[in-house]
Amino acid sequence: xxxxxxxxxxxxxxxxxxxxxxxxxxxxxxxxxxxxxxxxxxxxxxxxxxxxxxxxxxxxxxxxxxxxxxxxxxxxxxxxxxxxxxxxxxxxxxxxxxxxxxxxxxxxxxxxxxxxxxxxxxxxxxxxxxxxxxxxxxxxxxxxxxxxxxxxxxxxxxxxxxxxxxxxxxxxxxxxxxxxxxxxxxxxxxxxxxxxxxxxxxxxxxxxxxxxxxxxxxxxxxxxxxxxxxxxxxxxxxxxxxxxxxxxxxxxxxxxxxxxxxxxxxxxxxxxxxxxxxxxxxxxxxxxxxxxxxxxxxxxxxxxxxxxxx
Amino acid sequence: xxxxxxxxxxxxxxxxxxxxxxxxxxxxxxxxxxxxxxxxxxxxxxxxxxxxxxxxxxxxxxxxxxxxxxxxxxxxxxxxxxxxxxxxxxxxxxxxxxxxxxxxxxxxxxxxxxxxxxxxxxxxxxxxxxxxxxxxxxxxxxxxxxxxxxxxxxxxxxxxxxxxxxxxxxxxxxxxxxxxxxxxxxxxxxxxxxxxxxxxxxxxxxxxxxxxxxxxxxxxxxxxxxxxxxxxxxxxxxxxxxxxxxxxxxxxxxxxxxxxxxxxxxxxxxxxxxxxxxxxxxx
Numbered sequence: 001x002x003x004x005x006x007x008x009x010x011x012x013x014x015x016x017x018x019x020x021x022x023x024x025x026x027x028x029x030x031x032x033x034x035x036x037x038x039x040x041x042x043x044x045x046x047x048x049x050x051x052x053x054x055x056x057x058x059x060x061x062x063x064x065x066x067x068x069x070x071x072x073x074x075x076x077x078x079x080x081x082x083x084x085x086x087x088x089x090x091x092x093x094x095x096x097x098x099x100x101x102x103x104x105x106x107x108x109x110x111x112x113x114x115x116x117x118x119x120x121x122x123x124x125x126x127x128x129x130x131x132x133x134x135x136x137x138x139x140x141x142x143x144x145x146x147x148x149x150x151x152x153x154x155x156x157x158x159x160x161x162x163x164x165x166x167x168x169x170x171x172x173x174x175x176x177x178x179x180x181x182x183x184x185x186x187x188x189x190x191x192x193x194x195x196x197x198x199x200x201x202x203x204x205x206x207x208x209x210x211x212x213x214x215x216x217x218x219x220x221x222x223x224x225x226x227x228x229x230x231x232x233x234x235x236x237x238x239x240x241x242x243x244x245x246x247x248x249x250x251x252x253x254x255x256x257x258x259x260x261x262x263x264x265x266x267x268x269x270x271x272x273x274x275x276x277x278x279x280x281x282x283x284x285x286x287x288x289x290x291x292x293x294x295x296x297x298x299x300x301x302x303x304x305x306x307x308x309x310x
Numbered sequence: 311x312x313x314x315x316x317x318x319x320x321x322x323x324x325x326x327x328x329x330x331x332x333x334x335x336x337x338x339x340x341x342x343x344x345x346x347x348x349x350x351x352x353x354x355x356x357x358x359x360x361x362x363x364x365x366x367x368x369x370x371x372x373x374x375x376x377x378x379x380x381x382x383x384x385x386x387x388x389x390x391x392x393x394x395x396x397x398x399x400x401x402x403x404x405x406x407x408x409x410x411x412x413x414x415x416x417x418x419x420x421x422x423x424x425x426x427x428x429x430x431x432x433x434x435x436x437x438x439x440x441x442x443x444x445x446x447x448x449x450x451x452x453x454x455x456x457x458x459x460x461x462x463x464x465x466x467x468x469x470x471x472x473x474x475x476x477x478x479x480x481x482x483x484x485x486x487x488x489x490x491x492x493x494x495x496x497x498x499x500x501x502x503x504x505x506x507x508x509x510x511x512x513x514x515x516x517x518x519x520x521x522x523x524x525x526x527x528x529x530x531x532x533x534x535x536x537x538x539x540x541x542x543x544x545x546x547x548x549x550x551x552x553x554x555x556x557x558x559x560x561x562x563x564x565x566x567x568x569x570x571x572x573x574x575x576x577x578x579x580x581x582x583x584x585x586x587x588x589x590x591x592x593x
Contacts (some may be wrong), residue, residue, distance in 0.1 A: 019430030024442075031446045042486040139578075145522055147529045147545055148563030151552060155560075159553050246437025250526050254549075264438075265530050268445045276445040283438045 011015060013292045016144070020284045024277055025070055031273060038083040038271075079278040084270050089278035092263060099169060100259035103178055104248050110183025111244075112237055114141075115190025119233075122191070134191070141188030146247050150254035151179045167253060167256035174255075182183035182251045186244060190236050197232040201225050231298050238294030242287045320370060322583040331572035331579075338569055342388025353378065353386035353539035362555040372557035374548065380392045380561050387539035387562065391525060391569075394455045394533075394540070399519035401459025404468045410470025411464075411505070415497055418545055424467065431464040437523050444532050451540070454533035458524040462516050469512045473505035480504070511580035518573030525566055 036053040045053070054060055056067050073080065079089035122134035155175060159165035162286050201207060202225055210224045249261030260279055267275035322328060340539060341348065360377035363369055371380040413424040431439065443457035478501070486496050525542030527533045535538040536547075541562040548559030 016429050016433045019426060020433040023430050027442065027446055139571065139574065142566050143518070143574050145526065145529075145563070147526060147542070148567055151545065151549065151563065152557050155552060155556050242435030242438075245435040246523070246526075248528065249437060249441075253530055264441060264533065268441060268532055269446070269449065271317055271448070273445060276442060280434060280438045280442045283435050284433045287435050302494075303389065 002299060009292060009295055013288050017253075017285065017288055019188070020288075021074060022067075022070070024281055025067055028068075028273065028277060029063065033073050033271070033273075035083065035274075039081065039086065047104045055261075063080060067128065069250060071261065075076070076283075077275060079281070080274040082267075082272055084267075084272040084275070087276050091254055092275065093260065093278055093282055094259060096260045096263045100248050100252070100261065102169075102175060103182065103251060103257070106175055106179035106184060107248070107251075108237065108244060110179050111186030111190060112233065113177035114183060114187035116194055116233060118191035119194025120229075122195040123202065124221075126199060134195075136193075138188050138191040139310065141184050141186075141191070143188075144185065146181050146185050146250050147254055149184060150178070150251060153177050153181050154255075169257045174257075176253045178251045182247050183274075185247055186240055188238055189243075190233060193235050194229060197229045198225060201228050204228075231276055231301050234294055234301075235298060238291045241290045242283075245283050245287065322579060325579055327575045331575040334568050334572045335576070337564070338388055338572075339392060341385045342392050345382075345385040345389060349379070349382035349385050351379070351382060353383045354537070355379075355382070362551065362558070364555070365557055372555065372562045375551060380544075380558060381548070383539040384541070384543060384561060384565055387541050387544060388565075390451065390534065390538060390540035391521065391542070391566065394451065394458075395495065395521040395522045397455040398459035398462065398524055399517050400514060401456055402462035402516055402520065403509075405460070406463040406466030407470050407509065408484070410467035411474045411497055411534045413467070414471040414474025415493070415501060421471070421539060422493055425471070427468050428464040431461075435471045436461045437476045437526060440523055441532070442528060444527060449532045451528075451538070454524050454527045457527065458520045461523065463511030463518050466512065466516060470505070470509060473508050474501050477501050477504050480574075507580075507584050511577055511584055514573055514580055518570050521566070521573065522570055 020186065034050075034054070036050050036059060037058055040050055040053055041059075058066055061069070068191075077090055080085065082089055082092060086091070118134045118138055122131045122138070125131050125134075154166045154177070158165045164173055168174055207220065207224045210220045215224075249264060251257075252259040252261035253265065260282070264276060264279040266272075267279070307310070345353075356379060357373075357377035360369070360373050361375055363373040363377070365372040369379050369381070371384065373379055374383070409424050409428075413421040434442070439462040440454075440457040443460050444453050447453035447456065474497075483496060483500050486500050491499075524533070525540070526547075528538075528542035529539050529546045531543075531546060534543040536543075544562035545559050545566070548557075548562070549553070552559055
């Protein structure tokens, strides 16, 4: 039954998230430094005030109490307060989210389109120079760090040709270069798996049968080859979501864009640990949810899997 | 329709990609190791009268803002970057290998505890996990190496576990245990040697990941202190004068990309050689 699969998968996702959250708590406990002091350091608070704040924050409670308190806060989407700015971390994340989401979504579109095109091209022209060329582009995509390809893109398209602004954000012109750079990096792993999957599907009896029935090559390709290969692309895009988030952090830095990456990097430099923890937990949540959604979509799209589960 | 048979794969060491990859890695390692001989002035020797000179005779890859030779800094930087990669790999293999082998060999509670920890770590996107470790340890070159190593550990543990799982059921393992061999003896003498090939292949791939992300952390300014000739940090330093002196950023980027390419190609061809069923380490 599909409901049981969905239930099991939901439970699994919740369990992994709880483990991740607990890990983050342990890491915070092991980190030296007094949060109350960090929070009040800038205001020149007295020892008594710091002690009072410690009690207020529950830092004098037993560890298990603190843990329960922490879980309860997270359940209410309360990620704590920035030591540097004294503001709620959740709010700071929400402010930066649109900028990062914009980049992540457009890069995913670019990467998926390029990855599908490269992978399908390589498979259809298997063992020809086109396949070799597509594979070479794929390997380059996999191996070129975005912090280098980004600088090269700025050098060529912004400084030399002056087609696009080098840095900043706002409109489509600002978004294009970063999306291309991050999308290119993403396309490599997609192309590689799509190529392998399409090659596999082309050997299937139903494809041979469709060919034998004299169906036009285009129809055989679209209906019998490409369609069964698409769920693979979906899965790999979801699995690469973690890479995408990391890549977004770097791409934001290369193109001097606002976003979660800048928030996290600055928080690490200033040792604003609640913000670091907030961004990273948020990343883990997004990653786990995207993969959950992809698995559920997979079960929905793939009739054979649906039957197996039933 | 007559299908052309696929070309026979060439032996591992005769593939052009493998050879090119190995050649570059050896050259980069030699350059880094011999840097004190090749560039005796050192990576910090500044000469402001030679600021931002383009590549030409006397300074093959140009100079940076402080007049330091980019080539010299690249050679010395290899020590930092490759050293970081190796240290990271030691962390990932040193933790992931025993954990994964033990999980696969013993099964039961050992396995479930280890694998749940692995799952929890894998819930974090890799680079973000490494950033979290840097945040806890504080910025610096050592923290970056440990951070990327730790972030690469769960994937390595997984591969080690599945290798051990596969070999555990082999008759020679059962024989070794029936003969009264201890668990330690069985793991070290029977499981490890037979799991070595996939573990080495995956280590090459992991080295690429570690270098990519370690240099990324340095690029973000979270690792090497300002002025360190680490390749990612050099890329970052050159950004400020990209228009006037593009060579300051582009050459470290090129060196890094070639190294990543080499690690990835090596990992791939090892993997392919393994898939054909032959052990690439035996002629």
